[in-house]
Amino acid sequence: MKVLNDCYPIDAGNGFTKRRVGDKILVESSVIGERTDFYNRTQYTSLSLDNETQYYVGNDAIESGVDVTPALGDDDEMRYRSKEFDQLMYGFMGKDFQQSTEIPLLVTGLPVNHYLKQASYLMKKLKGSKIVYVNNEEIILHIKDVHVLPQPLGTYMYLVATERIDPNARVTVIDGGYGTLDVTELKGQNIIKRAGGNIGVKIAYEEILTYLIDEFGSRGTNDLTLSKMPYILAKGFQTDGQIINIAAMPKVQNILNKHFDKNFKFVRDHGFDLSASQYVIWTGGMAQLHADRIAAKERKNFIILEDGQEANVKGYDYYAKSVLAG
Structure with missing residues (x-):
């Protein structure tokens, strides 16, 4: 072995x-x-x-x-x-x-x-x-041996280990994944407050997928799946010998704007005062999907993780190595 x-x-x-x-x-x-x-x-x-x-x-x-x-x-x-x-x-x-x-x-x-x-x-x-x-x-x-952590601590530990945040700061982690949005407020490694809902990026992907199938019909239906939506939005969609910039289509932009507004409203409606946090961390697939919309808020305490999809596992890695090192 x-x-x-x-x-x-x-x-x-x-x-x-x-x-x-x-x-x-x-x-x-x-x-x-x-x-x-x-x-x-x-x-x-x-x-x-x-x-x-x-x-x-x-x-x-x-x-x-x-x-x-x-x-x-x-x-x-x-x-x-x-x-x-x-x-x-x-x-x-x-x-x-x-x-x-x-x-x-x-x-x-x-x-x-x-x-x-x-x-x-x-x-x-x-x-x-x-x-x-x-x-x-x-x-x-x-x-x-197995250790299990609350997921937001993974992102927190990654950012502390890479010296991007103060370890004792008040931090709000907004983790928009495929199926869910999870919002967690921490002070150091103590979780103060959390809320979550099933309003992840899947909702936007499903609506865009339905629109694209209606728009392109049988020409592209076989290549249009939920699993391929991140790639299609990033790279475009090829049909009839040409590549179409799906992300730039007005209808798709409207769907994405509506999804981001829904997520931002969820954060506000659940009592998170983002101005009170020293850092507001946007992570998960939603951080990539809505990076421009988040940046447009022009909040100095907002941090958009380009590698947000990997932030938790990188934090687990730093934690595990410290445990093994004794």
Whole structure:
């Protein structure tokens, strides 16, 4: 068995799962897809927890063309007890390590509203040995220790470690993910207040997707999926031999403006006084999607994280390394 002389930080979000493996941060969709019994190309990592049901995880599931299922679903704290959660977590570990491996410390996080009831359960669940079948070969993943943090602490620890914020400051973290918006106010490492709602970027993506399918019809429908929306908005959409700048379309701009206004109103309506925080951290996929709209607010205490999707897992990494260093 290989002994990993390192930690394994992993941040499983509704939309994307982020891990640090070696010197790389890996970001993949939080989806699983059952492998068909027909001919399968070997570049995709086939996984199984029972040596019967074969499945793909993350980008392999999307690129293989099989039907995919979100592994975490909506903001449901019981999801950590589901088969799909196990397939996601152990699937990514199997894919990342490919052989029997001892992991000295795994660090992950939970939304603040799930933390009190689920952190202890999750630590016990993940600690110990688990058999995973990778490309039909049995491997054992042995996790010696597990730490679970409230997710906003990951972002906070990352920014403190990189000396971008004062460790004792009052900080508001606005984490707009794929499915949810989570707003957390901290003083140091103490969480003072939080609120959350199911108004993540998925809402905007779904409305844009519907509009684009209506607009382009059968010419582009097969290439228009929710999983591809970030790429389409960033790179454009090719149809009839030309690339169309989707993000610049007036209707799409209206959808995005409406979504941002809805999220900003949520923050205000839940009593967060952003002017009272020394730092207001915009993170997650929403920070990238709405960067221009956030910047237009012209607030000196606003920080938009360009790597916001990876901020939590980077914070877990700094934390884990400090724990292992003693």
